[in-house]
Amino acid sequence: MLNYQDAPTPVHLIKDSKLCANGIQVYLKRDDLIHPFISGNKWRKLKGYIEDAKKTKCTKLVTFGGAFSNHLIATACAGAIHGFETKAFVRGEYVDLNNPVLTLCRIFGMELLPISKDDYLVNKNQSIPKNKEEYWINEGGFGILGTIGCAQIIDELEEEYDHIICAVGTGTTAAGLINGIEEHQKKTKIHGIAVLKKASYLNLEIKELTHSEPTNFQLHTDFHYGGYGKVNAEITDYIKYFAKAFGVLLDPIYTAKMMLATIELINSSEIKPGQKVLCLHTGGLTGILSEKMMKKF
Numbered sequence: 001m002l003n004y005q006d007a008p009t010p011v012h013l014i015k016d017s018k019l020c021a022n023g024i025q026v027y028l029k030r031d032d033l034i035h036p037f038i039s040g041n042k043w044r045k046l047k048g049y050i051e052d053a054k055k056t057k058c059t060k061l062v063t064f065g066g067a068f069s070n071h072l073i074a075t076a077c078a079g080a081i082h083g084f085e086t087k088a089f090v091r092g093e094y095v096d097l098n099n100p101v102l103t104l105c106r107i108f109g110m111e112l113l114p115i116s117k118d119d120y121l122v123n124k125n126q127s128i129p130k131n132k133e134e135y136w137i138n139e140g141g142f143g144i145l146g147t148i149g150c151a152q153i154i155d156e157l158e159e160e161y162d163h164i165i166c167a168v169g170t171g172t173t174a175a176g177l178i179n180g181i182e183e184h185q186k187k188t189k190i191h192g193i194a195v196l197k198k199a200s201y202l203n204l205e206i207k208e209l210t211h212s213e214p215t216n217f218q219l220h221t222d223f224h225y226g227g228y229g230k231v232n233a234e235i236t237d238y239i240k241y242f243a244k245a246f247g248v249l250l251d252p253i254y255t256a257k258m259m260l261a262t263i264e265l266i267n268s269s270e271i272k273p274g275q276k277v278l279c280l281h282t283g284g285l286t287g288i289l290s291e292k293m294m295k296k297f
């Protein structure tokens with residue numbers, strides 16, 4: 001398996017009154033420190049695909065994403081590091097290719113093809129023929145090969161935790177954590193915090209990616225704060241609070257929702273006094289870079 005920088009990523013105790021009540025300890029695994037552009041779980045997921053692409057002698061990585069996708073910039077940069085051409089279908093015909101994220105993608109050599117929402121869906125479902133030098137990676141790195149690197153997060157843990165909490169987009173990271181816990185026969189409960197509305201379908205998608213029926217796993221579907229990319233003052237205030245208090249930046253799309261959900265799970269006693277919790281900082285700071293989002297801070 002390809003290596004990433006500075007593995008294992010550090011684990012920091014968060015000394016915060018909202019999180020530490022009743023002897024509860026909350027730790028943060030800093031996957032955001034993996035790489036400035038191949039952020040967090042995007043590298044965990046990509047390395048399985050990059051290894052497979054090398055095996056199959058493909059020369060170009062092709063993938064899909066929205067205009068502010070962490071996955072696109074990660075693929076552009078990781079592709080460049082590993083000697084691949086890269087190409088991405090970007091959702092929306094009139095998307096601004098000069099936005100901060102897509103500009104970085106272009107600088108790393110990625111070819112960008114803006115397509116309509118309908119065509120995007122067709123392509124995403126991989127129904128168009130591809131060249132044999134092309135290696136297609138699902139939107140967000142969804143898939144079995146993406147889970148392997150995420151399961152390694154569990155290999156890196158030196159302590160036992162009662163709960164591990166992560167944000168859920170495609171569910172690939174959560175599935176990897178579930179597989180890792182099973183491989184190590186640990187009793188840790190995995191909590192996935194869905195960041196989109198009506199996300200219970202993700203239970204099925206996650207089941208497809210796990211070795212066996214996930215038993216000690218819960219997908220929480222009530223912490224989306226209005227849906228994917230939706231942000232309110234509670235979220236922006238918390239990001240500002242957290243950044244100032246701990247010098248760690250959360251993102252409004254994924255990790256801020258994950259941390260706020262952790263507080264709720266403590267308040268609702270789903271996390272019990274004295275228990276040890278690991279929150280996964282999956283990285284992903286591009287969500288903050290859109291003009292619309294920046295104005296909210």
Ligand SMILES: *Cc1c(COP(=O)(O)O)cnc(C)c1O
Pocket residue numbers: 040041042070071140167168169170171172173174251254255282283284285
């Ligand atoms: C993409 C992303 C996720 C979602 O991960 P999945 O494996 O798709 O569930 C979570 N957090 C951050 C910061 C991300 O960029």
